[in-house]
Amino acid sequence: MPAYLSSASVSRNFAWNPRLAHLRGLAAVLVLAFHTFHYFFGQWKPQSQDFGFGLVVEGHTGVSLFFVLSGFLFMSIAMQGNGHIDYGRFIRNRVLRIAPLFLVVFMVAISVGRDAFRPQDLLYVLFSNLGAAPTSSTFMTGAAWTISVEFTFYLVFPFLARFAMEQGPGYLLRLIGLLLLFKLGGFLATGHSTHMVYSTLLGRADQFLIGMLAALLAGRWLRKPLHGIWPVLAFVLIWGLVEIQARWASFFLPVQPYQWAWAIWPTVEALGWATVIVAYAHWQGQVPTRLGRWLEQGGEISFSIYLWHALVITLLGHAIGTPDWFADWRVNAAVTGLLVFGLTFWVARLSYQTIEAPFLGMRKRYVP
Template identity: 65%
Template sequence: MSLPFPNTLSSNLPWNPRLAHLRCLAALLVLMFHVFHAFFGNWQPHPDAFGFGWLVEGHTGVSLFFVLSGYLFMSIALRAEGALDYGRFLKNRTLRIFPLFAVVFMVAVSLNRDAFRPQDVLYLFFSNIGDPPTSKQLMTGAAWTISVEFTFYLIFPFLARFALAQGPGYLLRLIALLLLFKLGAFLLSERPTHMIYSTLLGRLDQFLIGMLAAQYAALYILRPLHGAWVIGAGLAVWALLEVQKCAASFFSPDPVQVAWLAWPTVEALAWALVVLSYAHWRGNLWSWLGRLLERGGEISFSLYLWHGLVIFLGMRLLGTPDWFASWRVNALLVGAGVLALSWGVASLSYRTIEAPFLEMRGRYVVKRNHVTLE
């Protein structure tokens, strides 16, 4: 597929369109999750929506994003034998996510101009805690994950170096220690479910599990996998989300759900199985579908940050659609419309805001004359 900005693609790894497909899937899950709750679900648990756990609890797309980040960057570190230039790595990651995030933050600050405080500027680095301006409305609310992601970038080169030196056991020990901290924080917090959902403490193990998956793939996946692995992994995630919808919904009125002590970890393990099985699947999608998902993966960051605005505008124009007796049919039609519009806006945003900055990235790994740019 020809691209308008060919230099925006990473040369850290041989291009694997499967990872782009999964990034597209993650963005689509979050988009449909927001469509459902904004128009129909009212941000409440829906244990009776049989088979639709992936929709009711579609925030799981964020977990997939985090697992993918750990997997991708650990795969790069494995090829580079841990030789990452820390400053250049952070520069590249800043060029990747900050320009569009800064636009969204500017919009949020403008919307809240009358309540603005000078210290709100610090929420550029802490969009997931406290009272950030981005979290006051749906149209900018998805930005809360950016600070979690960037904090992982700050420590990743060290984690990768130690994991390569000490093996997978290093990451397993970190996850165990993290679970102990989670237990203590869970017992101290007044709203531990939300704390685990929205902080690095609650999410770091998802990045670490992605890193573990990359190490596992390098050590043990020596040939392509049968499609049964992909189907089994997908069914495992589906079943897990059905359980969550019924027994551990994020929207439960109970702010203290013990299941959430382990939920991000279990969720990440299921998504890691999806990443491993699909990335190494020996089959192929139909070419048209593969190209479409690959394009969706390319614009996934814009799609993730822009779809809230499209949903907001749709809510103002449509209210709660009741065109047909079934909410499923209504949700399908509204979701298709929101997706089409969001896709168009995201494509424009990618070309205009993201791609020019991506061309400014420099080298942060040099191995055997191989230049990496991610």
């Protein structure tokens, strides 16, 4: 691993892959840009008139990238061990990776909501995406909802990886098909169908599985690096998909009674991001050294960026209000975004070194 990164970043199970670090950083920045735009300018409403900015106005797609990337990364690790994973060590590693910072955020959430606290709220540490979770009571801790979705997937991943290695891609395809049937049933059974699909494992599980499938297919079929045109086409594809969503299927559109596109949107979105991951991870070219270092450092602290950025936005919002420094709101939005990113990067680096890195050094190898 490059010397300019923390030794805690070294996985005991998988060689450092700078391309995957770049994409983790991208996922965090997309969510940061999404929240910054809507907090200061977008008012959490559809922005279909602003063609070309779909990756900002619907930047929650960064969550989908995180989920697909998790499936891809862990399946790549499992393939090294032919599907054999030490379950106890795997879960221990995931707890060490996620719990320290997440529990800090959870403590902040229940402290802020102390007047409405109920003893059973402590159970929400396992279900931060369901019901009236304390983390969802304020914007500054709201991003933590994804942690429970991801960790629930981790609980079953070692079994899924083993079965996928034994039965091949067909196993994952069958599982995705069955999940789509369950998702359709759940979509029709609830009055808040879009939010159910967006924020639950039922709505997101296929994204992890598509990431696993992408890793399995790429590992078996790709025998040489890809030409540079493929990453370009892959990024154009996901940009186009998110533009379509922003124009006709925004998460913020009123649902009367169903927004049917969302019955399959996470699946389509995941296929787009899986294409990006495979194309970029197997690209034969090289990122310029200085840019690569910056992107790798962003990927290293992406979890901290993800969990800290909303607090930075909240504090900055109280300090400056809605920026109107320039005549064009787009310039105001760009400057505000750069300010939020710079402050968040600094805080995230401090958080990573103080809260995350000491625990990351305790991880152990879990594949043969």
